[in-house]
Amino acid sequence: MDFNMKKLASDAGIFFTRAVQFTEEKFGQAEKTELDAHFENLLARADSTKNWTERILRQTEVLLQPSPSARVEEFLYEKLDRKVPSRVTNGELLAQYMAEAAGELGPSTPYGKTLLKVSEAEKRLGAAERDFIHTTSLSFLTPLRNFLKGSGEPSRKERRLLQNRRLDLDACKARLKKAKAAEAKATLWNDEVDKAEQELRVAQTEFDRQAEVTRLLLEGISSTHVNHLRCLHEFVKSQTTYYAQCYRHMLDLQRQLGRCGWTQVSGPYLPDPGAIFPGTFVGTTEPASPPLSSTSPTTTAATMPVVPTGAGLAPPEEAALCLEEVAPPASGTRKARVLYDYEAADSSELALLADELITVYSLPGMDPDWLIGERGNKKGKVPVTYLELLS
Template sequence: FYFFIRMYFTEEKLGQAEKTELDAQFENLMSRADCTKHWTEKIYRQTEVLLQPNPSARIEEFLFEKLDWKVPSRVTNAELLGQYMQDAAKEFDLGTPYGNTLEKVGECEKRLGEAEREFLQTSAISFLTPLRNFLEGDWRTISKERRLLENLRLDLDACKTRVKKAKVAEAKAATAPDFQETRPRNYVLSASASAAEHELRIAQTEFDRQAEVTRLLLEGISSTHVNHLRCLHEFVEAQAAYYKQCHLHMQELQKELGRLPNAFALNSTNAIATPSMVTEGSSSPVETDTLKIEEVQAPATGTRKARVLYDYDAADSSELSLLADELITVYTVPGMDSDWLIGEKGNHKGKVPVTYLELLS
């Protein structure tokens, strides 16, 4: 039987046999399903790469899942970096500016790593798992039913061909000159045609039933799209929450570093703030909070050039906004916080944070 089906399929390919065509709507449903499978697979694979760039780790996780073993919890790169920084801080002495800063930055990196791990877990559950369930569940069922439908279609086409051949043979026998003498043979041909028609009716019924089952499964692709749309929204929300959390952690770290004693800032201040820099007639040291920028004058000596490392937006009118890589003139005045300098560029001047500058010789 299967040999006959394969032979008939070959004849069909060569244009020597009739092929039962499916309606346009059914063909459209199959095309849409194939497109869904193709792009779901690509999105799934690339999301895996995004969440776990290490191919060896992906293979290991895949094997653990297939063997139904618990996937080991991995330390993220940020957590590992944070641990190294904190270990180094202990070696360098937490009492030094460098050691203290390493401790703070390491702690922040660990928090970033924890946020990343939470994001990976959330995305795997809310986005990756539904996509994989479709590919390994619904799509396999659809593929199985489509293969069965194709086999029934070939069977139906074979039955149609047998009926056609039986009717042609019967017609030829009826028009033969020796019709009366070949009457017994004609009865056999008629019975053969009737049997072929009976097989055709059965094959048509089975084909129609399978086509309806397959059609219902293909129409379910619309529900799949709705489900994947919801999962996509959850994935975006998880990403947004992760990046927001990282941003907050970095802002807190910057504030903490701004409050820490900075050896770089102290050295710079010592190099600039000397008694000879105090202008004549200057009074006792002024408090930073009451410093009037417009009244500050650059000292005759002690000014230095500095290159801006990062963009900085002034918090108020007493501060100076900065752009990365621009050169400005900086100096200090008595009573200023060691973490700040007075910066000038063109006709503008204001306080600038030392940590945003690279002082030039």
């Protein structure tokens, strides 16, 4: 019991001494041991890494879950170490509403049929979003959280110890200074100065040892950056996959709407959806990254596949064209490399596989967004934007 009481008293004394030293330093009434410039740079770098990691983590959480109440709920589940319940995405909820609306308004009507088509697309978008959130959480958010909670904690702990050692060292320096001043006035015996010098040597040794430990940990921040860099690559990969999936789903939906043609509903003809919803990327000339695919080649000439103007609709003279009777022109044929897989919308089109070579040519009066493609004894219309024309 006596030992514990003595230890508590000793700890209280050390804490009080450090508090006094820290306060006097703040008011400029005591000298402070300064760290070298390299050490200060390491400290600043570690602080910047921690602060920016926290900000990036929080904003990524906002990106994945814009609802503040949902984020609070997920935080509480995490603190309680319980599994977060599965939540319907906004796209899936919209798909549900559209499907129910089609059922009530008439699934056989033009509006009802279109609602069902869009509902299926929104459902696929919601599923893609769910996969993106799950992948990003595992490969990006979790490592950042681990750094802030676990990996970064040792360096912060050692920095606190270093701060205490520095305060002890400066307190010993102050005591030695006072002892020498008292000795000069012949008010202290030499053994008091010797005691202060011994305490200073011990404090200096402990400070130097702790400074070296802390320095090694701070220099390890470079490996932390390497790990964060790897996680950042995974995040970009997941995001690219997600947007590529969304793009393909919307392309498929737009092609389906474009096949509706003109519909007569007890009166004047209504324009086809392809005219109402023109291709978003029509006319885009800037190259963009292709969708992620195990079969997609990497090429600087690649551009994102775009929806040809009036996708799925051929001019009147071309619609009457019989492909079996079409013969390639004597000149003007070219080889083309297929950039992305393409599923033929009907028998007049030619299905494509990424990276294959086909022969292409144009015919008078053809839509400039389409070419005639030949592969062996098969031929059909192919969209220009899925091809890389070779010289």
